[in-house]
Amino acid sequence: MLNTERIRTDFPILQREVNGFPLVYLDNAATTQKPQAVIDAIVRYYAYENANIHRGVHTLSQEATNHYEQVRRQVAALIQAPDADSVIFTKGTTESVNMVMKCWAAPQLKAGQNLVLSWPEHHSNLVPWQMLAQANGLALRLIPLNAEGELDLSAAESLIDGNTGLLAIQQMSNVLGSLHDLKPLIAAARRQGAKVLVDGAQSVPHLPVSVQDLDCDFLVFSAHKMLGPTGVGVLCARRELLDSMPPYQGGGAMIKEVWPERHTWGELPYRFEAGTPNISGVVGFGAALDYLEQIGLEAIWEHEQMLVAYALDKMKALDGLTIYGPQHAAQRSGIVSFNLEGLHPQDLGEILDQQGVAIRTGHHCCQPLMQHYGVSGMARASFYLYNTPAEVDTLVSALQRAQRLLQRRQSRLRQT
Numbered sequence: 132m133l134n135t136e137r138i139r140t141d142f143p144i145l146q147r148e149v150n151g152f153p154l155v156y157l158d159n160a161a162t163t164q165k166p167q168a169v170i171d172a173i174v175r176y177y178a179y180e181n182a183n184i185h186r187g188v189h190t191l192s193q194e195a196t197n198h199y200e201q202v203r204r205q206v207a208a209l210i211q212a213p214d215a216d217s218v219i220f221t222k223g224t225t226e227s228v229n230m231v232m233k234c235w236a237a238p239q240l241k242a243g244q245n246l247v248l249s250w251p252e253h254h255s256n257l258v259p260w261q262m263l264a265q266a267n268g269l270a271l272r273l274i275p276l277n278a279e280g281e282l283d284l285s286a287a288e289s290l291i292d293g294n295t296g297l298l299a300i301q302q303m304s305n306v307l308g309s310l311h312d313l314k315p316l317i318a319a320a321r322r323q324g325a326k327v328l329v330d331g332a333q334s335v336p337h338l339p340v341s342v343q344d345l346d347c348d349f350l351v352f353s354a355h356k357m358l359g360p361t362g363v364g365v366l367c368a369r370r371e372l373l374d375s376m377p378p379y380q381g382g383g384a385m386i387k388e389v390w391p392e393r394h395t396w397g398e399l400p401y402r403f404e405a406g407t408p409n410i411s412g413v414v415g416f417g418a419a420l421d422y423l424e425q426i427g428l429e430a431i432w433e434h435e436q437m438l439v440a441y442a443l444d445k446m447k448a449l450d451g452l453t454i455y456g457p458q459h460a461a462q463r464s465g466i467v468s469f470n471l472e473g474l475h476p477q478d479l480g481e482i483l484d485q486q487g488v489a490i491r492t493g494h495h496c497c498q499p500l501m502q503h504y505g506v507s508g509m510a511r512a513s514f515y516l517y518n519t520p521a522e523v524d525t526l527v528s529a530l531q532r533a534q535r536l537l538q539r540r541q542s543r544l545r546q547t
């Protein structure tokens with residue numbers, strides 16, 4: 132059991148009020164809050180260590196380089212990457228996907244081949260593939276959802292065939308919260324000789340994820356969804372694929388030698404990190420990983436399972452509330468998307484905000500999924516290690532208040 136009372140004291144923002152109420156932050160799938168340790172690590176870096184990396188012989192530059200490279204090793208250990216050089220720092224999941232699209236898929240995949248994705252894919256793992264499909268004449272195939280809002284695995288196996296070049300798939304939906312069973316899909320892709328990219332933006336922050344266990348070729352995720360700063364992400368790829376890939380951008384740090392008219396590419400991982408990277412962000416990410424490690428991802432996952440079971444139980448009892456995705460906590464993470472009959476999700480979000488409850492509303496960068504459910508948007512509550520059952524109670528009473536406001540509005544309308 133997590134000691135949330137103690138954990139919450141590590142997050143300064145959780146002490147603040149919003150609209151006169153204590154903040155109930157339930158927008159963790161968008162970005163998480165940062166503990167003081169992460170904020171301090173960034174401040175300490177700028178106050179005492181700041182220097183450019185990989186370039187200087189002076190002490191500060193060497194210290195900053197060591198710190199940056201140590202975080203790379205920490206990331207490799209987190210996801211069981213066999214080799215820290217196969218961990219590339221990017222701006223975030225979106226840039227990592229685009230890097231794979233431009234540097235591996237665009238030169239490799241040819242007309243007649245197909246890309247297999249899934250319906251609930253975030254736009255970050257859909258739009259880049261649409262761009263490539265148009266440019267290279269590839270077919271896009273989306274694995275459908277079954278009635279329970281899970282991936283239809285039997286349909287999936289028929290979509291993956293000998294012409295599939297890549298299976299690019301999320302491990303966890305940022306809307307439905309469903310944790311997909313990727314193993315059979317990855318095995319099917321392997322049998323057909325296709326490569327596999329796993330979008331771990333919503334899974335890596337919440338439960339142990341191993342590239343070896345998944346047997347994927349590419350894993351992508353973002354630091355800001357796991358207590359780290361914005362502007363830092365990860366692409367972890369099989370070394371032989373990275374070795375075969377051209378650089379993403381040209382500039383400093385990615386070269387071996389440069390002549391007036393040509394250059395040779397640098398070694399991994401620097402070949403994919405042109406220019407001065409987000410050093411302070413990576414340092415902050417290291418502090419976030421230390422924090423998560425100290426608490427343990429297994430314990431965080433258990434905590435979220437407890438919260439989502441509690442939330443589902445309470446929310447299902449509310450009249451007029453539709454909950455999307457799997458209805459059992461065992462198949463989902465701490466994400467619950469819903470709509471309240473008669474209220475636009477944005478109005479609902481505003482009513483909740485008046486009571487200090489921060490949820491997300493809109494299409495959640497998943498417009499095809501909204502089309503699947505025939506809605507323009509949804510409201511979403513998403514939990515993390517610092518959320519408590521008492522905050523779920525606050526959410527539920529804020530929803531009840533929204534219902535009462537709606538009923539009053541409807542009865543006023545009837546009277547006029």
Ligand SMILES: Cc1ncc(COP(=O)(O)O)c(C=O)c1O
Binds near residue numbers: 304
């Ligand atoms: C499943 C999923 N993939 C990709 C992304 C994109 O992440 P970022 O905006 O950090 O690049 C998100 C962000 O919400 C996400 O939830």
